Amino acid sequence: MDSNTSLQNLHSVLKLSKTLIPQKFIWPKEQNHNTTPNQEEHLNEPIIDLQAFIDGNHDSARHTAELVRSACLSHGLFQVINHGVDSKLINSMHYHVKDFFNLPIDEKMRVHRLPGSFWGYSLAHADRFSLNLPWKETISCFFDENGKGPDSDFEATGFFKLAFGEDFEEIASIFQKYCEAMKRLSLTIMEILGMSLGADQSYFKEFFKDGGSIMRCNLYPPCQEPGLALGTGPHCDPTALTILHQDQVGGLQVLDDGKWKFVKPRHDAFVVSLGDTFVALSNGVYKSCPHRALVNKSMERVSLVFFLCPREDKVIVPPENLVTSERPRKYPDFTWSELLQFTQKHYRVDIATLQNFTKWLIAHQTT
Numbered sequence: 001m002d003s004n005t006s007l008q009n010l011h012s013v014l015k016l017s018k019t020l021i022p023q024k025f026i027w028p029k030e031q032n033h034n035t036t037p038n039q040e041e042h043l044n045e046p047i048i049d050l051q052a053f054i055d056g057n058h059d060s061a062r063h064t065a066e067l068v069r070s071a072c073l074s075h076g077l078f079q080v081i082n083h084g085v086d087s088k089l090i091n092s093m094h095y096h097v098k099d100f101f102n103l104p105i106d107e108k109m110r111v112h113r114l115p116g117s118f119w120g121y122s123l124a125h126a127d128r129f130s131l132n133l134p135w136k137e138t139i140s141c142f143f144d145e146n147g148k149g150p151d152s153d154f155e156a157t158g159f160f161k162l163a164f165g166e167d168f169e170e171i172a173s174i175f176q177k178y179c180e181a182m183k184r185l186s187l188t189i190m191e192i193l194g195m196s197l198g199a200d201q202s203y204f205k206e207f208f209k210d211g212g213s214i215m216r217c218n219l220y221p222p223c224q225e226p227g228l229a230l231g232t233g234p235h236c237d238p239t240a241l242t243i244l245h246q247d248q249v250g251g252l253q254v255l256d257d258g259k260w261k262f263v264k265p266r267h268d269a270f271v272v273s274l275g276d277t278f279v280a281l282s283n284g285v286y287k288s289c290p291h292r293a294l295v296n297k298s299m300e301r302v303s304l305v306f307f308l309c310p311r312e313d314k315v316i317v318p319p320e321n322l323v324t325s326e327r328p329r330k331y332p333d334f335t336w337s338e339l340l341q342f343t344q345k346h347y348r349v350d351i352a353t354l355q356n357f358t359k360w361l362i363a364h365q366t367t
């Protein structure tokens, strides 16, 4: 069977979901995702109203920072409302992303992620992994306001031009606007994180200002065996900050107190979570959020995920107030580029990525 035929088969497995699922989509039992509705637990994360902070109200800003601090000390996730992002823009993103995933497989393959590259369309990551395949299709684009992308084909404009030919302009411009809004929102959240850690309020905002980011859209088709498969396996994002918008279907879970708990979808909210790069930047004060996505039998689910990253060559150094004699540096110096390479060439991202990256870095450091 040539590789195109096997991808077409895989596409039919995901899209038609009539057959029993192939073995490579079955995750180990200990992942324990076979929950029944009455076993479902929800996370009690803070829902943070950003209006007062955006308006510059200082007393409310302190309160906002305290809520953020308590979430980041325990499981690393909160939701934000009154975030200033136009709901029409969010709806358009969902609409156009579904439009893309509804294209025939041959058309999606025009923007297929190439071996060794991070950008493009991916079907269950079947070209990267052979076991524990995620029950999803994804598109990943690069976003950099300064226009210094790694490969211009995989910034929104290039990507959708290849995918949609003449009709690319509308979707490319919506993607661009959405990423700009996400970058603005993430820098606002960086100010709150700075305040919450007692650092200079602009330290983290400045740190990320010139970084590129990853825009990832996930489509989880319905699955005949939702208790055996996973949409996205358990992991902490290796990036710094994640801003996720999920549709009403639900499926995102966080590991809290040893239990997997659902994050309730709210159309008016963004789910914000911390990733490993921010943990290193906070010198281990804050936690990365361990999470995963379940699939279900009858409904397709879409999530829009913006990953904030530092500039690739920037060394991850915590602000001075977070390094003391009682709390010495917890992680060695590294750049985002090194961590990204580790996740693409040496290690499949999971819940222990940062710990294993640190060991790997120390073992490979040349003195």
Ligand SMILES: C=C1C[C@]23C[C@H]1CC[C@H]2[C@]1(C)CCC[C@@](C)(C(=O)O)[C@H]1[C@@H]3C(=O)O
Pocket: 125, 134, 214, 216, 232, 233, 235, 236, 237, 238, 239, 307, 340, 343, 344, 349
């Ligand atoms: C740097 C990244 C690697 C992944 C995409 C971004 C941020 C999160 C990572 C990921 C989503 C975590 C779960 C496993 C993964 C393979 C996936 O299911 O897509 C991860 C991404 C990746 O390596 O492509």
Ligand SMILES: O=C(O)CCC(=O)C(=O)O
Pocket: 216, 218, 232, 237, 244, 246, 251, 252, 291, 292, 293, 303, 305
């Ligand atoms: O789709 C979701 O809810 C989670 C996706 C996710 O964790 C990711 O893309 O990193």
Ligand SMILES: [Fe+2]
Pocket: 235, 236, 237, 291
């Ligand atoms: Fe994630």
